[in-house]
Amino acid sequence: MAFDTQAWLAEARALIGSAHVLSADRGDDLSAYTRDWRGKFQEPALAVLRPADTGEVQALMRLAARSGVAVIPQGGNTGMCAASVPVPGGRPQAILQLGRMDRIFEIDPENNTATVQAGCILQTLRERAAAAGRLFPLSLGAEGSCQIGGNIATNAGGVQVLRYGNMRDLVLGLEVVLPDGERLDLLRGLRKDNTGYDLKQFFIGAEGTLGVITAATVKLFPAPSAGSVAFAGLDSIGQAVRLLGAMRARMGERFAAFELISGDAVDLVRRYFPDTPALLERRWPWHVLMEAADGGGDEALREAMQAALMACLEEGCVEDVVLAGNLGQGRTLWSLRENITHAQQMDGGNIKHDISLPISRIPAFVERMLPQLRQSFPGARPIVYGHLGDGNLHFNVSAPAGVAPAAWQERTGAVNRLVHDAVAAMRGSISAEHGVGQLKRHEMASYKTAAELDVMRRIKRALDPQGLMNPGKVL
Amino acid sequence: MAFDTQAWLAEARALIGSAHVLSADRGDDLSAYTRDWRGKFQEPALAVLRPADTGEVQALMRLAARSGVAVIPQGGNTGMCAASVPVPGGRPQAILQLGRMDRIFEIDPENNTATVQAGCILQTLRERAAAAGRLFPLSLGAEGSCQIGGNIATNAGGVQVLRYGNMRDLVLGLEVVLPDGERLDLLRGLRKDNTGYDLKQFFIGAEGTLGVITAATVKLFPAPSAGSVAFAGLDSIGQAVRLLGAMRARMGERFAAFELISGDAVDLVRRYFPDTPALLERRWPWHVLMEAADGGGDEALREAMQAALMACLEEGCVEDVVLAGNLGQGRTLWSLRENITHAQQMDGGNIKHDISLPISRIPAFVERMLPQLRQSFPGARPIVYGHLGDGNLHFNVSAPAGVAPAAWQERTGAVNRLVHDAVAAMRGSISAEHGVGQLKRHEMASYKTAAELDVMRRIKRALDPQGLMNPGKVL
Structure with a gap:
């Protein structure tokens, strides 16, 4: 029929x-x-x-x-x-x-939870939590238009993962509608619940292929009252990894962000955003943007950060560093990081990679990849930056000077193959925070074992036997 | 045949x-x-x-x-x-x-991970991590004999969940053998990986009903160098919830434990462990044992803790408090908490409950339950304590004086029904950290919706179609 x-x-x-x-x-x-x-x-x-x-x-x-x-x-x-x-x-x-389902049902400051419909805009939830003296820590570029349901379905990451984890770590409860229309009510605000399989985990990060997330109970945190931002120059990525260890040992969980930025990335930003100040006296091959947050006052946190950085300078795990004196200076430091994507866009074509590796292997990975890329693709300009504290790099490769964006995009498969094969060989991930969708579906399959793909398909068939949910994505 | x-x-x-x-x-x-x-x-x-x-x-x-x-x-x-x-x-x-499979394959201090076989004893892993300057935070009474594989299969909790999460939050990778003998290699040390369904989540907390966990990569943390322990007296559980919020706002993630102890529980410990000192000048109906940990020195942390507690005293969210002056005094405070179970055992029969609720609802729950229990079971003595910071109470009910343990155990079903019905009505959990096994299998089923049980069974059939794995447990 x-x-x-x-x-x-x-x-x-x-x-x-x-x-x-x-x-x-x-x-x-x-x-x-x-x-x-x-x-x-x-x-x-x-x-x-x-x-x-x-x-x-x-x-x-x-x-x-x-x-x-x-x-x-x-x-x-x-x-x-x-x-x-x-x-x-x-x-x-x-x-x-799901955009019409945008209600915030409850902010519970004592339980540190919010219960919201899937269509609630991330920024709206962050603002409502802040008004109650609480932080909802998920923060990413699209927060003015992305929705909580999508954040959960894609297990979103962002710039605060080092301290607060990915979206998966922030979800306590879910309401899900299954492919047959049955409602699964897992909307609980509990930190601990060991009564059978933790069904919400199946739907988080499944990109809508197993059911529809309609509401969630998420974790909130006490809103930090103090923040401190620093920008450091380094000789090597290995030094950056040592700095990360040394700073976390001293600052503990106050340490909220640790972003790697290559010298080439800084040059690119300064070319397209000429107002960007020279932050350090000389050019370094690598930089790190760090942020700490805490209760109490700015001054106390700034002093703790300064003491920790001084010790790191003495230990030789950082070459030069500037500490923001106030919120405005902190924002200037962050805008350098945030402008990298825009600068790359203005500069022409680039092939993006969103990879993760064990942090201890990142120096070897980058040192191996850079010459290989330059050799295989003469003139290609790797722009390396990302969430080093989470082992997640945005390892993007800009077109050689004079090569048109469209021509460079045609090399995507070949560049991906070089980068992703190296990632897989080091037991990393070819999609750290961006997911699979239809873009990376075939590539994902080529890097998973047969046993993994088989179990994924068995789960898919068990929950969606008709194959109705978001076909052609992930699997 | x-x-x-x-x-x-x-x-x-x-x-x-x-x-x-x-x-x-x-x-x-x-x-x-x-x-x-x-x-x-x-x-x-x-x-x-x-x-x-x-x-x-x-x-x-x-x-x-x-x-x-x-x-x-x-x-x-x-x-x-x-x-x-x-x-x-x-x-x-x-x-x-799995006890023969007890190797620690790798401690990676830069990636803050350990990769171990399932049969590794928890205490062994904690010691090996400590020798590398790292903390593996899972800590519980049985740590000298329990194994990592079992900790993962039961999603173990313990006394550090407030800061570091449950076992699920500590697992980055798994190796699993499926019921048909296929090996599933998910043994990755990545903080971020969004390439398809997060299969390890299915096996964590499944109590061995879906496959055999044979190895794991778990998170480590910088070992805190400073600790501070305090013991407070309070008028009500409501006050304890306010104290939790006020202390977390000031101490942030340094706050590692927040254990509630009723006045009756303290009395019981002092009866069976007469050397236990009187910690506060008078008897309070409720107490809280708090611990903070940080990098840096003990003195700085102790000062921060003292300042926070003084502010809480002024704000009226605590009545009296003592701060341990050194490690030995801190241990004395913890031994009070740890001796509750032993004292209950020595005292005779008791019916145990391991429940969780949204923290904001715990005061109402306890205030409602105590008179109901005393009315329905005259002479019954509720001994209430637990991980209030996680919303998890060990709400145990000791036998009335003169009632033999065996006779009291016969009332288990009736006492469970009263407590667990109230928990379910407030959307709590009847097994916060202890799991289901064969003990709570039927009871769990009576509190889950048909849709939840149906999805659990579909997952079970998808991964274990022959029903070979740990039958008669969970489902």
């Missing part, structure tokens, strides 16, 4: 209201939902469904299961791997857009 | 050596393996298998799968819920004892 689009749309509209079922045939513009934000993927969708609550999600999932329609859960659609937009071919695909 | 015990034992002995397959029929004493340590469960086993390495585990699992023999993974056999001993009836059960 042929699929009857009009009948399906009419059923969906009867379930959640005509205004909330967008479709191309009646002239709705779906492009903001069907295209990933990097603009690399765009395929048509049967409809964009915008449910108001969990009950409507259940009704829509039952409809989808009955009619064999694939469902693509979508939050802010800010992901890097096109996990929340349609794939080419296959069965009809409906986008389940 | 009848099961041929002798042929099976001969096959097993051919695989891993005769000395390492213990069986009752040749006179081996299996009781240390077939009986749980609380002495409540004992059933015969076909054999106790003691493999030397992962390859031997694979060979044994293939034999078990071929012959339909159930396999019970066993570490130190120190669990509270009899998850690592045989169950009555059913197919032949072999205990897979």
Whole structure:
């Protein structure tokens, strides 16, 4: 029997209201939902469904299961791997857009938890937590538009992982709608619960392929009242790894961020953002941006940071360092880090890698890769930076001077192969925080063992036997 | 075809050596393996298998799968819920004892990781980490005999969860042998890895029902160089919750433990351990034992702790407090906490509960439960203590004076029902850190929704279609 689009749309509209079922045939513009934000993927969708609550999600999932329609859960659609937009071919695909489900049900300062719907914008949650004297620590570039449900489905990372962990570490409870429309109520605010399999773990990081996350209870923390930022110059990455160890030993969990930035990355930022001040007296091949946070006053933390840095200077695990005297200076230091992506974009084509390795192996990895890249791709300019404290590097490779972005993008497969083979040989990850989606699906499969892929497929079949959830992603 | 015990034992002995397959029929004493340590469960086993390495585990699992023999993974056999001993009836059960697989493969101080075999004793790992200047933070009463594999399979908790999390939070990588003998190599030391489903999560806390954990890569931390312990008297649990918030705001992640102890619990300890000093000038209905740890010197941390406690006294969130002046005094304070279990044992029968709740609801829970218990079970003496910082209470109920332990144990079902119904009504957990095993299997099922149990069973069937792994536990 042929699929009857009009009948399906009419059923969906009867379930959640005509205004909330967008479709191309009646002239709705779906492009903001069907295209990933990097603009690399765009395929048509049967409809964009915008449910108001969990009950409507259940009704829509039952409809989808009955009619064999694939469902693509979508939050802010800010992901890097096109996990929340349609794939080419296959069965009809409906986008389940959760943005209307944006309520914050509860902020519980004594339990240090927030319970929110999946469509809540990350920044909104951070602001509401701050108003209650609490920190929700997840912080990333897209926080003004990404949604908590998407953050959970992709196990988002960001700049505070060193201290507070990834999104997985911040989730205490979930509400999930299964592919058959059944609601799984795991919405508990408990730090400890050993009653059977921890089912929420299955859905965190699964990129919407096992069910729809509709709400979550997440951890909050006491809002730090003091912050201190420093910027250091170093001779080598090995020195940066030693500095990390020395600073963590002295500052403990106050240590919140440890970002590596290559000399080339600093040069690039200063070229495209000429107002960027020269932070250190001379150019160093490597830099580190560090931040600590604590209760108490800024002055006490700044003194502790200064004492720790002085000791590190004496021990030879840092060459030169500047400590921000106030919040404004701290922001200037951070803007250097944040402008790297923009500068790379302005500079032309670049091939991105989001890799992780055991921290102890990063110096050897980088020292091995840089000459190999320069040899295999003459003129290629590696721009290395990232969350060294988490073992996560954004190991991007800018086009040789004069090579057009499109021509350089054609080398993506070859550059990826060189970098990712080296990562795999050192037991690292080819997608540390960005996930798999449709972008890295085939590449992921080539680096996993047959046993791993087999177990993933068994889990997928157990929870989604019809294969309705976000097909063509991850697996 | 009848099961041929002798042929099976001969096959097993051919695989891993005769000395390492213990069986009752040749006179081996299996009781240390077939009986749980609380002495409540004992059933015969076909054999106790003691493999030397992962390859031997694979060979044994293939034999078990071929012959339909159930396999019970066993570490130190120190669990509270009899998850690592045989169950009555059913197919032949072999205990897979991992104690010979006790190697520490690597301590990597720069990556802050250790890679160990499952049979490594927790205390051994803690000592080896300490020798490298690192802390492995899991700490619990049985650490001299429990094994890392068992700690992972039960997602162990203990006294440092407030700062470092449960065992799940400490595991970066796993090696698992699946029920069909396939090896799943997830042994990575990465803080970030978003390449598909995070398969290790499925096996952590599954109590050996989905596969055999054979090795793990776990997180280490810089070893704190300073510690400070305080003991406070309080009017109410509500005040204790306020104190927790006020101290965390000031001390941040330096705050490592926050243990609640009722006045009755202190009285009980002083009755059976008469050398216990009177720590505060008067008797308080509630107490809290607090510990902070940090880099730097003891004196600086002690001063920070003192300043924070003084502020709390002024704010009225604590009534009286004593701060240990040195390590010896700190140990004395901790021994009070550690002697509660022993004192309860010496005092006679008690019915144990290991519950968790949102911290904000604990005052209401305790204030509601205490009169209800006294009314329903006249003379019953609730002894309340536990990890308040994690929302986890050991809410134990001692027998009324003059009631024999055996007679009181007969009331277990009725007392459990009263306590656990109240926990469930407040969306808490009836097993915060002790797990399910065979002890709480039926009770867990009565508090889970049908949807949750259904998903658990689907996962079980997907990974263990023959039902070989630790039958009669959890599900």
